[in-house]
Every structure is written in C-alpha cells, then in structure tokens.
Amino acid sequence: MRLRPTPTAARPATVAAALLALFLSFLVATPPAEAAPTGFRVQNGRLLEANGNDFVMRGVNHAHTWYPDRISSFAHIKAKGANTVRVVLANGDRWTRNDTADVANVVSQCKQSRLICVLEVHDTTGYGEQSGATTLSRAADYWISVKSALAGQEDYVIVNIGNEPYGNTNYTAWTADTKAAVQKLRGAGFDHTLMVDAPNWGQDWAFTMRDNAASVFAADPDANTVFSIHMYGVFDTAAEITDYLNRFVTAKLPIVVGEFGHDHSDGNPDEDTILAVSQQLRLGYLGWSWSGNGGGVEYLDMVTNFDPNQLTSWGQRLFNGANGIAATAEEAAVYSGSGGGDTTPPTAPGTPTASGVTSSSATLTWAAASDATGVTGYDIVRVTGGTESAVTSSTRTTATLTGLSPATSHTFAVYARDAAGNRSPRSGTVTVTTSSGGSSSACGVGYRVTGSWSGGFQGEIVLRNTGTSAINGWTLRWSFPDSQRITNLWGGTATQSGSEVSVAAASYTATIPASGSVTLGFTASRSTANPSPTAFTLNGADCSVS
Template structure:
C-alpha cells in the first residue's frame, strides 16, 4: 500500500497481456520448482516444504493486520488493541528515512519489544521502496537492505519473533522486470551481513503482480536464498476481484511448494473491488497467512480501509468487523504463536493423535467421518479434518466432537482424509492414520448439457470457455467434468476448477465456488491452452460419469 496518509494510492492497473504470454507464464511455476540446497540451519522461523514453521516445528499461519507506525509513532498502543481483537501477527510500517522520518535502531527495538509484550509476531517492512521506478522518491531494494543492516542491532536474536519484509511493493508498473534480480541481490546482501531471519519479499506491480513476475520467478528467487528461508507476499486489491483469480494465484504457490502470504488486502479499493470473501476463504482452506490493510490512519480518499476510526478500538468499521469477526476472519482462525505458549507453567504438550477416521453415509458429494477421541492433559477443544493430497494438507472441516460430515465433494472421486486434535493452548496433535474414500457417481445421464467455444486464438495457442448446465430437477453438489481433445490440445491454465490432463483425456474437478449447480442453473469455466494447429473442438462431455448433451 502506498502512503495513504497523504494521497490517493496509485491505481494498480492491469494491462491486457498477449494471451500467448499468459498461457506460457502459467507453466513456469511448476517447471521452476525449488531445488534443495545446503543452507544454514535457521535459528527461529524457517521454511520447510513450502510452509512457514516456528523454531519449535509448529506450523505458523499469520492472522493479522498492518499498522502504519512510521506515520503514527505515538500510536504503539494500537498493538495492544490489535492483539485484544485476536490477531497473532502485526505488519509494521517503517521508514529508512529516504521518504519519511527514519525509524532508528532504538525505535525498531521498541517496536519489537512491544510486539513481544503483546505476544504478536512482528513483520517489519520498509515502505520507502513503494512503487520504485514509477513513484518519485522511491528507493531500491538494495537501499532497503542497507537500512536493515544499519538497524541490525535491534533485530539480532529476535529470529523467533521477527520476520523481515525487505521492502514494500518494491516496483510499480515501470521497470518491474528487474524485480527478480533486485530481490535476489537484496536477499543475498542480508544473508552476507549475517541475517538469519525469515525474509519476506513483496511482489512488483504495486504489490499485485498482474504481470506474474513474482509468481513465475518465485522458485528461482527462493533457490537464490542460501538459507532457503524466504516467504513471498502478494497484495490483493483490484487485480484480485474474482474468486477464480484469488484461488488460481495462491494454489500455484501451494502446488509448487513455495511459501506465500497475502501481505495486504482490503474490502474495496480505488482500482477495483477485491473479493475479500474469497481471499479469506481460500487462505483458510490452504492454510495461508493474511494481513489486512490497515488498522487506522488511512487518508487521501481511502479512509474506508480503516478497521477502527481514529485508532479507537471501540469504533470498529464495517471492514474491521468483517476481517476480525466475519467468516474465516481473525477471531475464528487465529492461533497464537507457539513461542508465546512455552513459558513456565504454560501448556506446550500436544494432544495424542486421534484414532483413524472411518467413513459412512458416502454420497456423490459428501461423507460422514467418525474417529477415536484424542487425549490431552488439559482437555481437547476440537478436531480438524484434513484432506491429504500430494504431501500437503487442507483443512476441510472442524468439529467439537468425534464425527463430522464433509460436504462439497466431487462425485466419483477419490479422497484421503485424516484428523488432528487441538487443545486450549492451540497445540495440535500428530496426524491420525488416513482413510481413503471414493464418492458415489453423480446424476444420471441426460441431466446435464455442456457448451464449448473458443474465445480467442493466436499462433500455437487459444482460449476457450466451457459452460456446464444442470438440466435436471435436483441440484448438483460437487462435480467432475471429463472430455477428450481431438486435435492434440493441452490446457496450460484453467479457472473455475482444477484440471488434470493425461494425453488427450481431460478431467476437471469443481472449485469450491463452482461446486453447486442448481436446477436450470449453470457454471462457467475458462482456460488457455496450446495446440500445434487449428483442429476440431471436443464434442462429448460427461459430468460425474454421465454423458451430457450439447448446450
């Protein structure tokens, strides 16, 4: 976010890229998967297998907000109020002195101390880099790294509590292709200076990465960190105005086992209306951190981004209420960092692992799971059911007792589930044994119709739309669509679902936001693909195993 205290933030413009480039870019995260390398053992937070872990090995998911400290240095009591609302993390705005009043070593040390007093993880960022190349007065990431080295005495030994966000939105929409090299160099400068902290790096394009520079080069940036301890931060404003865009962007990082957080987002913005519900829902499903912008003090036309009025915690705005108290918000999903739960007399012992779940009442879209209770010295407070796939876990349901129905599943699809227990201190158990479940087939033949059309073409590539219509009398709750390409086409990027392709055979599983199709209703998918030459379009489609008519 720019300095919203003084002026309207820069519009995060999303130009129309050539479709061929967009199609090619969609492949790169998978192709550039991070490779293992020898690196120093982190002394605090660390990244393993695409996840952010504390020194204890606990998975840590950020749930917090941004606080504009450099412009409101007398408002550090805001940290007390942010903690009281349930946050586990605060991202603190600092200045290197190049554009605003410098936050010196003593001030940074005080900020860290106040974060620790309030049992908050402290993400510290330099704001002077905002929009470099386009914003007058903005400085380079190299200069931001110099600032961190200058205030290093405030940070040494705080690796358990502090994450260093090297520079805020370090490139605008001009010269942003330099982001990759500039970011690698800044990371290596800090490592050479002895920084053992987890580092966070913001995306270019005013943080929104509409050109996918960070997305497509994240693997190589991660590999350039000799400590393999870098987290990527995307800022979601008007560029992310649909659930499909939110889901696609974050899922690509998860699939590539690259750590990502939503470092800023809002419920509205001058450049468009971000889909905050999707941001909150998808980050919860994927176990990804988020930090809303911002606690208070916005100006220049974006005062609506304040979570409380005039720093008064008793005057919450609708945005603050949504973020803290709404579905998938901070109050419902935040867990305090384990480092603050390890003091004398505090519970640091995790519950025992629950018994293996057993499946019953399996339908085309749901299954009921029942498991053996876990035990804990102070009592189990609940259970999280996780879907296990490709070495990753996604929480799909939570329960106070030992049974729950998981819904929204795709028909005729195999799933693997397990359970973890939680106690009052936030400790999580080891994972239970797993159970494999295959959902029942979906609706009978004749209850669906599919329309397919090519919406754009270029040499070697194309874009298409698929419309799936429910022609039956009952809702479709969870689905898998299959077809065969007749002319060697291959999907490179799809939105509205998750595509799997083997040769000419394509299978698309519904996304959470497209899973339900009411009677006479429809959902739309879109994708980009490659082909060697123009050829015939697919004509036969099946939904949950039943053949569909042409729409």
C-alpha cells in the first residue's frame, strides 16, 4: 500500500505563511520511492522471486487435508528433487477445515524442507456442477480467516485461491468471480502472489480463462496473479498443449500447469509433451499427486502408500524421466542463505557457434560463463526483431535444437544461470540458416538397464542417426527375448504385442540430426534373467546395436 507523502516544512508563524507553505508543498512534493518487492511477483509474464530472478515450479500436489498425519511427505517430496509442493487444504464447506494452526504448520514444513508452498482450497472444485462445492468468494473468506498464518510469508507461499472453481455449468461466471476474489484478498491486505485455476474442471476446454486472462490480470491492483491450467484428457495432443501454453507466453501472461497426470478417466493426456514444452518455455508444472488417490484414479499415485521408496511408473516418469523434476528443478533462491543468498549473476556466456545444421536442427556450442558459486545451466533463446522466446535449456555448453523450420534463418543467444537462480547478461547472437530437407534411416542403438527391482526394471535406449542427413519422424521396433513388458515409456509412444515392441517418436524426439541422437527411457516388468534385446529396426531398416 502506498501512503500519501506528508509535508515536513516547519510550522509558519502566520496564517498567510501557513497557506503559502501548504501551497508550495503541493508544488514540490514528490511520490515516495518504490518499496522493495515483497516476496514473489509477476513481471513481464514471468514469476520472479524477490531478488528479481525467475522461479520455475517443479513439483507435485500433496493431499494434506485428507492425510494430515502424512507430514513426512514434505521432506520426501523434497528428497526426490522438487522445489515446490501444491498443498490441498479445505475451508470446511465440503471437507474438514484446516485451521490457522494447521496452515501455519504446513508453511513451516514447506520451509523446513526448502520447498515453495502453493496452498489451495479444494472445496471450490466443480462449483455449479458438483454437489457441495463452494464459491471463490467463500474461499477468499477462508484465506482472510487464516491470514495470520500467512502474513510475512510472501517469499515462501503462493495462494491458489480455489481449486477448479467451476465445472461445466455456468462456467462463464468464472471471469467476474475470479476478479472479485482477487480484489477481496487485496482489499484484506494480502501481498502474496495469487494463483487462479481455470474453469471446466480446471481444463478450460471452452477457453474462458485463456480469453479473459488479460482482463483478470488487469483487475489485480498488485499485478501479481498467476494462471493455472490443469491438463488431463482435454490435452491429449501435442498441438493442443503447445498452442495453449504459447498463447499465454506470447501475451506475456504468467501460466503454470498446476495439475496433470499420465492418464485419466476422461482421456489420456500427453504427459511427454506437457513436460517437454514446459521445460522449453521454462514454465512451472506440478504433477498430480504424491499418494492417496482413490475413486478409480489410484494410478495417479507417484509413490505407493506414501512410501518414498516405492515409486510407481508415474512417479518414475515424473521425477526421473526426460524433462522431469530431478533433471530440471532449481531450488528457490530464498533458501540459499540469509537474505536471499547469492545475488551476483554469472558472466555472459561466449557467443555461440553453430554446427551440424540440417533442415530442422542445429547444434550450438559456446564458451562457459563464470560464477563465484558455479554455473548450473544455460537457457537458449530465439531472438526475433529484438523479442526473445525460450527454446531449450542445457547443463552443458552445447545444445542440439530440433523442430526448426527448413530453409529459414534463425537467430539464437544464450543466458547462464547459477544455483541461486541469478541469470547472466545475454551472450552475443548467432544466425543459423537451415537447409531445405532430406532424411535417412541409417541408425545405431545403445540399450542398457539403469535400475532393477523385484519384478521390474528401468531402461534407456540411445537412438543414433549414423547417416548424413536428418531423420524426420521414426518408428523403432524390437523384440524382448524373455517376456519383459513395457509399463511406461518417455520420449515416444509405445505399443506392445507379446514380445514385439513398437515405439513411435514423440513430437520433441521426431527429428534426429545427422550424427545426432535422442534418448528414450522406460520402465518394464521382467523375469529373473532380464536379457537384453539383440536387434532393432528403425523405419524398417536394421540398426547396429552396441
């Protein structure tokens, strides 16, 4: 809140002098300096921490309100690599109310585990269609009632006003009701970043949130609202996922995938694309959910019976798979020592050079940046007319970019990041012109087992293009020699009939540049011996095996 500046001139001796002094004070008074940001904030479509650096959520949902005794889950979620946990709470209208003391304890558990806490009221789920669901206004009243547990926690807590606040009935009221709830909380003195879920059970199939997000954001006097889309059966193709997220990024409106799964009763979401596009655009995602699911969606549990040592196939995929939490999460800078820790950015990386340019891909290489505490990764951006858009990230000083338009000039640059989330100045730019096209099916395959447990294992397949031009689209086939069966696969779509396995490329692995490779990961059941396959074909052609 800004206070009106108060004149500080000495008291005049006469009424006339007093009036003159008052008049002059209005002429010379200047607005107060902007206060330092408190906690998270939104700027230019990005979620920033108080130190001004991007924060990208990588985490899971945890059903605390139904399992309040599972407090150890916070530490277990952190141990798997997450930087954020979205916590299910209840305001008492539909489920047992989480009181102020409990909310304070949840925040404490998040902080002890060095997690950012996204707190949500679940009672609003499916309002207008679900019996017993409550309004966003009632959810806002709940937050106000527990405000003492949240005051001063703006560095650590994001308030997700209400979960999936409309079903498929009267959902057009979402816009006005969301604006009113945001303004009610601001009027009550909430300075936190607020998160708002989409209607249509969170999936926004009618595009109410997408098309009205700008006006909702403008209605927040603090300009500090983040939008959350839930991706289940509505988002079952790469095109739908990419289009939805990119529309928000293009409009410079902050968006996160607040919930998603690998399967659902309303359809099969494309989790590989959700993860890949979120990483490409550096958008947050929060998978559903840690454990304790019922009602026919028990397959969405990431661990069995809250045991962190019993990862399910969904848990393996989300935590340990491509673009998953373990590989991409960065801890919030607020936990990097007192006062936010390191605030010095790395030096700029060297200007990248390009090699291996094909019709749809290129490899960039650059000189490393330097930083007192160490560089943790690099962000590659496309530069068009002075405007930047995220392309991908790398932990090394090289990256292969795929999916480029053929016979087109593309300009790229690189940023460095350190462990505290500080971002360097931008490198110089490089312009790459792709060729007109071509394909090859010459290939090599590397197969290895990366982990085993009783009755199951995790494997990795490195698919190499040994030809002289890019492979654009592929199907890989092999036969398991001893009754192994795929239970989950990332990097492509697997089908299996008996021992015969066929994998079609995912959108983000479809192009393999000459001398390049893509990596697939999978989990499978096994017998005791678990022998490796000895032959693979790519698009019908034999591959060498190593």
